[in-house]
Amino acid sequence: MYYPFFLTYMLTGLIIGLLVFFWALKNGQFSDQQRARFLALEEDNQAVVNHNSKKKYEVYVILFLIIAGIVSSAAIIVYALLSH
Numbered sequence: 001m002y003y004p005f006f007l008t009y010m011l012t013g014l015i016i017g018l019l020v021f022f023w024a025l026k027n028g029q030f031s032d033q034q035r036a037r038f039l040a041l042e043e044d045n046q047a048v049v050n051h052n053s054k055k056k057y058e059v060y061v062i063l064f065l066i067i068a069g070i071v072s073s074a075a076i077i078v079y080a081l082l083s084h
Contacts, residue, residue, distance in 0.1 A: 005080050012072065016065065 024030065 005076050009073070009076055016069075
């Protein structure tokens with residue numbers, strides 16, 4: 001009786017996960033694998049601040065996804081509880 005709600009919830013999470021993964025592939029997040037394995041060993045004492053509008057846009061998108069996930073979770077739980 002709750003299976004359609006949870007299947008929809010899992011399918012939505014899978015779709016969002018795949019969209020984020022393909023976005024990361026498109027933007028080159030996995031392009032420099034040789035450097036990535038040494039990042040934990042580097043000492044970076046300088047804080048680099050990048051005032052790029054694209055970074056601000058990405059923060060807003062991530063914030064929207066977090067809020068949308070919380071709202072959809074709450075809506076599914078409320079609907080499941082009230083449907084009885």
